[in-house]
Amino acid sequence: MAAVTLDALLRGLKKGAPLPELVYLLHGDEDVLKDEAIRALVDRTVGSSRDFNLDVRFAPDLTPEAFHALVNTPPMLAERRAVVIRGVEQLGKRKTKLRDEVVRYLASPNPTTLLVLVVAAGEEPDADFVRASTSVALDALAAERVPRWVQHHASTLALTLAADATELLLKAVGNDLSTLSRELEKLASLTAGAGGRLVTADDVSNLVGVRRDETVFDFVEAALERRVARAAQLVEPVLEQAGMSGVKILSLLGTHLVGTALARAERDRGVHPARLPDTIYRQMQSVRPYGMRSYKEEAARWTAWSGLWTTRELGRALRAALAADNALKTATVSDDRGIITQLVLGFAKLNREAA
Numbered sequence: 001m002a003a004v005t006l007d008a009l010l011r012g013l014k015k016g017a018p019l020p021e022l023v024y025l026l027h028g029d030e031d032v033l034k035d036e037a038i039r040a041l042v043d044r045t046v047g048s049s050r051d052f053n054l055d056v057r058f059a060p061d062l063t064p065e066a067f068h069a070l071v072n073t074p075p076m077l078a079e080r081r082a083v084v085i086r087g088v089e090q091l092g093k094r095k096t097k098l099r100d101e102v103v104r105y106l107a108s109p110n111p112t113t114l115l116v117l118v119v120a121a122g123e124e125p126d127a128d129f130v131r132a133s134t135s136v137a138l139d140a141l142a143a144e145r146v147p148r149w150v151q152h153h154a155s156t157l158a159l160t161l162a163a164d165a166t167e168l169l170l171k172a173v174g175n176d177l178s179t180l181s182r183e184l185e186k187l188a189s190l191t192a193g194a195g196g197r198l199v200t201a202d203d204v205s206n207l208v209g210v211r212r213d214e215t216v217f218d219f220v221e222a223a224l225e226r227r228v229a230r231a232a233q234l235v236e237p238v239l240e241q242a243g244m245s246g247v248k249i250l251s252l253l254g255t256h257l258v259g260t261a262l263a264r265a266e267r268d269r270g271v272h273p274a275r276l277p278d279t280i281y282r283q284m285q286s287v288r289p290y291g292m293r294s295y296k297e298e299a300a301r302w303t304a305w306s307g308l309w310t311t312r313e314l315g316r317a318l319r320a321a322l323a324a325d326n327a328l329k330t331a332t333v334s335d336d337r338g339i340i341t342q343l344v345l346g347f348a349k350l351n352r353e354a355a
Contacts, residue, residue, distance in 0.1 A: 003135040006033055013044045021134040022109040025088075027119035028138035032177040034118055037136060038084055045082045045114045046075075053081035059088045064101035071105055071113050082114040089119045092126035099126075106132035143292045146175045153181060154199075157188040164201040171215040172208045172241070174291055179243075183208060210241050216249055217293070220256050224305040228348040235341045246328045246336030250343075254321050255289055256305075259298065261314040263306035276303045320346050 002021070004012075009024075024041060026034045046053040053075050062070075062085070075081040091099040102117075106129065109115060117133065119125045125135065141149055147166055154161050161169075173179050186207055187199055205211055214237045222231035238244060263280050271279055280299035284292070292298050309317070324343040328336060 003130075003137070006037055006136060006138055009037060009136055010040055013040050022111065022113065023106060023115045023117070023133040025117045025119070025125055025129050025133040025135045026138055027123070027125040027135070029121045030138045030140050030177060031121050032181050033138040033141075037138065038116055038118070041114060041116055042082050042084070045080050046078060049076070049078045050082075052076040053078050054084070055082075056084045056086070058086050059098070060090050062098055064097045067098060067101055067105070071115055072110050073113075075112050080112050080114055082116065084116045084118065086118040087120060088117045088126070088129065089123035092124075092129075103128050103132070140288075140290065141175070141177070142288070142295070143175055143298075144294050144296070146170065146177075146180075147294075149177065150180060150184070154184055154187075157184055159184065159188050159191065159199055160197075161199045162201065165199050165204045168201045168204045168210075168212055168215070169208070170293065171217045172204070172210040174216075175293070176291075208241070211237075214238065216241075216244065216252055219249065220253050221301070223253060223344045223347060224256055224260055224301075224308075226308055226347055228344050231344040231347075232341050235337055235344070239337055239340075246340050247325070249336075249340055250321060250325050250328060252291060253343075254318070254325070255291065256298075256302070257314065257318055257321055259284075259289070259302040260305045260309060261311070261318065263299075263302040264309060264311050264314055267306055268311060273303065273307070276306075317347060 024037075026037055028034070042050060042054055055070055057066075057070065067085075070083050073081065088102075091102060105115075117129060147170065150166050150169065151161060169180065169183060173183055183204075187203065190207060191197065191199060191203065201212060214234060216238050219231055219234040219238050222228075222234060235249075238249060239246065259280070262283065263276060266276055266279055267273065277296070277299045280302055281296055284295045284299060320343055324339050327339050
């Protein structure tokens with residue numbers, strides 16, 4: 001059957017027409033978007049009658065008889081009911097009577113039941129399920145779309161974020177939707193009863209525990225701009241942030257080093273600096289590196305930073321970063337602060353060559 005995007009699914013649900021399909025298969029690596037799709041489908045199908053007409057189960061807990069009863073139970077005081085089954089990837093790993101029952105049902109679904117099958121992140125959907133359902137792939141959003149998603153998700157929590165609050169939240173947390181969702185829920189809890197006031201960067205700073213100009217992205221920018229004293233000053237406050245570690249810092253720093261080296265290589269190949277951001281942006285779109293901010297903005301940064309380094313210097317910096325990564329992962333007594341600080345101070349000690 002059809003395969004649709006989340007955008008297409010949500011647009012269709014907003015039009016107000018009855019759901020065109022009876023079975024939806026949600027798969028991909030972004031579980032937050034799966035939950036968003038489930039809420040939209042369930043709200044559209046059962047509305048306020050969810051207490052009577054919604055069942056959420058896990059596939060490993062079901063028998064063929066239990067599944068048959070779930071999908072064929074008549075709705076109560078409504079036109080339809082909804083059944084959400086998570087973990088359906090477990091059914092495809094071995095031939096079972098339950099999987100056979102699901103396949104039989106998909107061939108002729110109950111017209112009064114909406115069935116939503118959910119595949120866990122990192123798992124491939126069953127080919128038979130894909131063919132017999134409306135498949136919705138829910139993978140990580142492009143970096144450019146994350147700020148809009150933050151604003152959208154905030155609105156569902158009755159939050160209004162100032163532009164600088166959104167910017168600080170993204171710089172502090174990154175583009176991981178699960179983490180962003182949790183932080184937004186905390187903000188909603190902290191500002192409950194405040195009369196819908198605008199959430200500011202100071203609110204985000206107090207919640208996340210990171211001050212403006214002291215995020216991991218500020219550290220990376222200082223390091224790649226070779227402001228090594230400032231980068232060294234930022235190591236400790238960045239490491240003190242919740243969920244942060246030397247490995248995470250180095251992973252982001254390494255990605256930007258590689259991106260800067262790519263921009264330097266394009267410079268050396270003869271690409272004009274004015275066209276370099278577009279060249280890098282197109283390459284980022286094809287690779288889709290994880291954890292980046294806006295690809296266009298990152299491409300502009302890599303272009304600017306590449307003018308501050310030579311190819312040889314970047315090669316040395318990457319080898320030093322690899323050594324630091326090994327030290328972080330193998331040191332018996334971890335000293336993340338010392339290892340990262342030594343690395344960025346070394347950026348200034350490299351022999352400067354004509355760019």
